[in-house]
Amino acid sequence: MKTILLVEDTKVLLMIIKKKLTSRGYHVITALNGNEALLKLQAHPNIQMVLSDWIMPECDGIELCQQLKSPHYARYIFFVLLSARDDQDSIIEGINAGADDFIAKDTNIDELDARLQAGFRTLALNNELVKKNAELDSAYATIKQDLAAAGEFIKRLLPNDPHFARAELNYVSIPSAQIGGDMLGCMQLDENNVGIYLFDVAGHGVSSALMSFSVQQSISVSADSSSLVRQKTDKAPYYKITSPCQVIQQLNELYLSQEGSDLYFTMVYAILNTQTGMLSYAFAGHPPLVWMQNSKDKAVFVEQDSYVVGVFDFAEYTTRTIELAAGDKIWLYSDGITEAEKDSHQFSEARLKELIFDIREQPTSIQANTVINEVRSWQGKEQFDDDVSVLVFEWKGYPEGDEQCNTSSLKKTNTQYFK
Template sequence: MKNILLVDDNRTMLLFMEKMLSKRGYEITTASDGAQALQILEQRPDIQFVLSDWMMPEMDGIELCHRVKSADYSRYLFFVLLSGKDDQQSIISGINAGADDFVVKDTHVDELVARIKAGFRTLALHNEITNKNNQLDNAYATMKKDLESAGDLLKRLLPTENKLSGVELSYVSIPSAQIGGDMLGYMQLDEDNVGFYLLDVAGHGVSSALMSFSVQQSITVNSDKGSIIKSSIPEPPYYRLNEPHEVLKQLNDLYLSDDQNLLYFTMAYAKLNIKTGKLAFSIAGHPPLVWLHSKTGEAEFIGQDSFVVGAFDFVDYESAYLQLEPGDKIWIYSDGITEAEKGTAQFSEEGFKNAVVELKDHPTTVQTELLVNRVRDWQQAVQFDDDVSVLVVEWTGYPKGEEPCNTRLSTKVNAQFFK
């Protein structure tokens, strides 16, 4: 049933219109002025069509129209204003008040009914759009909640300890949205070695986050012998730790893109002997590491020219080896921090290295947070446009009584040092 609220202070006109419209299948509710009409609309949320006279005591049709068409009114109404005047100024006043249509009282009944039918078609379209928007809002709210839950789960994958045997660590990982494509981690590989890594999947959103999760699982879930991290050998201890370039090569084979999967990622993976301070690392399309020397307080870039993981099947990666001194720190980061912008300027890798030096006297456990806050202050913005991840690893020194390794910098292949 199509409901109409008919508003007129002339009882004769009210009865005539009610009878005429009822015969044409409309359910009519009547009010003698605007104030009474507002009360009825409050009690009858099913009424969305108002046919109102202009001139009435208490509250006229123009004021009633203003009220129900205001932004804070509870629902949408189709409002037709009836008037004995058909001059241009009256029509303009009615439309400016928010009326959807303007009808002169002596208009033929068939024309009035035709306009009412057109009004109900408009109402039907409005209600359909509103329902679809509500469905979209509900779907978005569900997706947002799911993404927030996924983001919380991904955060739980991040390390909770900031110390492993022989090393002290600190990190910050901030997705640019609910979930991001950065992932970092570290783990005790065996009694003598720890491994740590940071990867940055291209793009943002669900697909990037799922890939970062998958890579993380590939590295850490099966870190026993025969995994990406370790290989089985026939003699004791029946395994060997894979070199960093071997880890990246296996990941490239595992996540090689195809026509359906065009995702790839950059990554830095390192293996540190906690007794000797010998560090092995390999980089796949990732920004250079920063090596902070404890004795001199100076920092340098350590990087390699290499391909990203998952894009090409012909790729080989390289491992580089260097000797840390007790207190030396290795910084790994994603380009979201160095490409943070202020106007046309970027924070830059050089800016990152300088910040590392300036923060060297602070405790390792707080340095990453201090560095990220420094970038926020520099760009004068809290939110980053890209995922931001920063990891610092300090070798605290070989255990007492252990002779240090006398191996200085050595490389399996050429390692590039960026000053």
């Protein structure tokens, strides 16, 4: 049964209207003024339809309407203003006060019933919307909680030990949302070689993060199984390290075969021989490395024209090699850094290279954070519009007591590449 709160200060008229409404099947609760109506609404939380007289003592219909339509009132009320005046100015005044409908007291019961039925239909739609919004809020809260858990899980995939034999690593990875498509890492391929990578999946959010996780798992390495970066063999030392270009080539073949996905990613994958300082690398459409040359006191780009991963079946990739000197540092980063904007201007690769040179005397252990803070300061805001990742590693030099030797021969003897 539909319940109406009828507010009328004239008792005789109150009883007449109540009788008419009851005859049409409504459950009618009455109040003699606005203050009493507020108490009745508090006592009956199910009431959402109020039919109120205009002129009443203590709290009239306009004042009551304004209180019930206040954003601070916890319940949605359909308010019908009942008045002996039906002139245009009165109607405008009532509607401006927040009334949903305006009915003259001499309106016949059929019209009054029709108006009330329309009001209840509006209430039903509103209540359904409130219910759906509550369900959406609950679903959003669950999704938010799940994303937060996923974000924490992805953080655990990032390197947790910045120190390797004769090498030191520092990085920062910040998703633009709770989870993102950037991933970086390093892995001990064998006693002398460390794999370092950074890739950037196109887009943001869940789909990019899932692909990022998939790629990271594809290139992870363990001692008892083969992976894209190290293959098991039957002869000692029972493995071969995959060259950087072949790692990316295999990733391209793998992700081209995944139907229904339009995602792709850029990547740089490198292998550092910590004994010799030889760095082998391959690009897949990724921004250039920055090589901070300690002995020459200059920063230079290391770049390579190449295709992104997961788009072109004809793409081929190339491994190249550079020789680091003691104290040299290599910087990997995603384009969220260089494409950070201020006044329609991007931070740019050139500005990043200058910044890396300017902070060259800082310890490696803090340099990635310094870069992030400088870019934030430059753009004038804390939040980045894109996922941001930056990784720097330093080669410390030859083992103490060893002399520099012919690294061109060591490149073949100390690193076994799987072609």
